[in-house]
Amino acid sequence: MNLYKFVSNSLNKKLGFVANLEIPKNREFGDFSTNAAMVMAKSAGKNPREFAGELLPKISELNFVSDASIAGPGFINIKLKNDFIWESVNQKSDIKNQNPYIIDMDYGAYNVAKSLHIGHLRTSIVGDTLNRIAKFLGHKTISYNHIGDWGRPMGLVIAYIESLHPDWPFFQDNFDLKKIKPEDYKISAAELDNYYPAASARGKEDEDFLNHAREITAKLQNGHAGYNAIYDIFLKVSLDMMDSIIKKLNMMPFDKTLGERNASQNLANLEKILNDKKLLEDSEGAKIVNIRRETDTEPMPPFMFYNSRGADTYEATDLAAILYRKTNDNPDKIWYLTDSRQQLHFKQVFRVAEMLDLYPIENLEHLYFGTINGPGGQPFKTRDGNVAGLTDIIEMVNNAVRARITESEKNLDDKTVEAIALAALKFNDLIHDVKSDYTFDPASVTSFEGRTGPYILYTAVRLNSVLKKSDTKIKNKSMVDITSDERNLLVGILDFERTVQGAFDNRATDILANYAYDLCQLINTFYHNCPILHEDVKADIRAQRLYIAKIAFNTLSSVISLMGLNIPDKM
RNA sequence: GCGCCCAUAGCUCAGCUGGAUAGAGCAUCAGAUUUCUAAUCUGCAGGUCAGAGGUUCGAAUCCUCUUGGGCGCACCA
Numbered sequence: 020m021n022l023y024k025f026v027s028n029s030l031n032k033k034l035g036f037v038a039n040l041e042i043p044k045n046r047e048f049g050d051f052s053t054n055a056a057m058v059m060a061k062s063a064g065k066n067p068r069e070f071a072g073e074l075l076p077k078i079s080e081l082n083f084v085s086d087a088s089i090a091g092p093g094f095i096n097i098k099l100k101n102d103f104i105w106e107s108v109n110q111k112s113d114i115k116n117q118n119p120y121i122i123d124m125d126y127g128a129y130n131v132a133k134s135l136h137i138g139h140l141r142t143s144i145v146g147d148t149l150n151r152i153a154k155f156l157g158h159k160t161i162s163y164n165h166i167g168d169w170g171r172p173m174g175l176v177i178a179y180i181e182s183l184h185p186d187w188p189f190f191q192d193n194f195d196l197k198k199i200k201p202e203d204y205k206i207s208a209a210e211l212d213n214y215y216p217a218a219s220a221r222g223k224e225d226e227d228f229l230n231h232a233r234e235i236t237a238k239l240q241n242g243h244a245g246y247n248a249i250y251d252i253f254l255k256v257s258l259d260m261m262d263s264i265i266k267k268l269n270m271m272p273f274d275k276t277l278g279e280r281n282a283s284q285n286l287a288n289l290e291k292i293l294n295d296k297k298l299l300e301d302s303e304g305a306k307i308v309n310i311r312r313e314t315d316t317e318p319m320p321p322f323m324f325y326n327s328r329g330a331d332t333y334e335a336t337d338l339a340a341i342l343y344r345k346t347n348d349n350p351d352k353i354w355y356l357t358d359s360r361q362q363l364h365f366k367q368v369f370r371v372a373e374m375l376d377l378y379p380i381e382n383l384e385h386l387y388f389g390t391i392n393g394p395g396g397q398p399f400k401t402r403d404g405n406v407a408g409l410t411d412i413i414e415m416v417n418n419a420v421r422a423r424i425t426e427s428e429k430n431l432d433d434k435t436v437e438a439i440a441l442a443a444l445k446f447n448d449l450i451h452d453v454k455s456d457y458t459f460d461p462a463s464v465t466s467f468e469g470r471t472g473p474y475i476l477y478t479a480v481r482l483n484s485v486l487k488k489s490d491t492k493i494k495n496k497s498m499v500d501i502t503s504d505e506r507n508l509l510v511g512i513l514d515f516e517r518t519v520q521g522a523f524d525n526r527a528t529d530i531l532a533n534y535a536y537d538l539c540q541l542i543n544t545f546y547h548n549c550p551i552l553h554e555d556v557k558a559d560i561r562a563q564r565l566y567i568a569k570i571a572f573n574t575l576s577s578v579i580s581l582m583g584l585n586i587p588d589k590m
Numbered sequence: 591g592c593g594c595c596c597a598u599a600g601c602u603c604a605g606c607u608g609g610a611u612a613g614a615g616c617a618u619c620a621g622a623u624u625u626c627u628a629a630u631c632u633g634c635a636g637g638u639c640a641g642a643g644g645u646u647c648g649a650a651u652c653c654u655c656u657u658g659g660g661c662g663c664a665c666c667a
Contacts, residue, residue: 091610317593318663326665333667467629469615477629485626525606552626
């Protein structure tokens, strides 16, 4: 059950007004506290401590309160009965939302023909965890990998392939898809990986090449058979690479992988809607929507639908995607996870979506996050100076885990190594405030001590090991005698549902990750101070502790699973 | 120029309800294993919450200004 919610509701009902309920930072003050007396003293014309004295008897009457007292300037501290805590642990969950939302979640946004780099880490990991949290609370989510698959990079890559294989049929005037076997023209993932950087570099120094790429982009978008055929070949290679990363990161598969290419099919339709509403204007050869408002104090450039060369824009395809989602999913909300540099872009798109009565702006949320920097404060780079690739980073952490295992003379299989490494990588991302930039420090990500993913997994593994060794059937018996370590752990467990709800409400995975760490600290203290299977532990105490260990493990497992991690058998 | 974000311990970060003595981890130092996994636990030390003013019974948190940093401001996605 959600202990906070229960206590808060009971307290409000008893007092007849909504009292602010807090969990004191210093736990010696009690399980909960309220500053209601201080908040209300002024309007009541009373001294806070005196007013608190009037509220105190009512609070003490609540049947789950063992002690309530006035402290400091007028806080009322509340301590719960041990029996109540013990029984609460068995109360059924009320976490499923009775009025669930349909939420379209747009994260990932991988690019065709460009390998994933560190910039894709947050959108993937945070997006996946928010998706899991939303589902856990009973909401219906539809995840979209809105892939970058239709712009100039495609033209550049095709132009580059043409320069390598000018004799391939895709580039001949008489190209006929029926006369070739696409499987004869192989492009490996490793080759494709090099094409875009090479093409991009060449485009910068070779104007003719760039113009040719632009021409190819336009022709590709207009249905040129040869370009579309070669595109389909490397699109497949790219989609396979994306799938492999999604599996490596233990993400849920995307419900839909539809990008700009798909959205662009809606553009003619969208253009008609914009024209019907008389929103589209010509400006310097481009077609735009003026979204500026009188009240704007910030720069608000127009929303560009077609650029002056007639090409589809980023804004146009994102707006078309909203139309697509409205038509196909009719979600209550659409969430976008991208980095903070795209705030203005989404503000523009959302304004036009509102002008078209697709969605009010409050139902379109841009959950932006900061950039990941290297230890120098600069964007994180590999040794060769390139933006670090995601596979390289995963490999780096894998190697560090292997080194650690060798050092401690353990023997763990590859699957376990990968699970531990993934925990290190993902937990490090989840625990940072989503909106802030953060420093990706390889030394600390691969240290595995303290507040890290491996610590979380280790706690679960060790606890589970005790549960597995126990040959008695674990049941909830009556409470015998409870130590403060056991009590603290139970109270921590009872904060789980509030935490998940809070993480959802704030769209903040760090709330969940910090809870995971706090819970593990409580578990480890309990584990250390409260022996379970030792011979000198009395049977009834053992039964009680086994039960606590079991529900602690269950709760921790839920948290670990929400973070998209797996618990190894041993480590 | 206009706008958004940020500044907390040596380092990396919490403090997302304005509350009580500002908390963790790492690093340093001192301890704990005949004991269910030491990737653990316990303890010491470490602070002008960038600076100044204001609101409040109470400010790291809200407001104003200053300083320093990051990012964005139509044809790249």
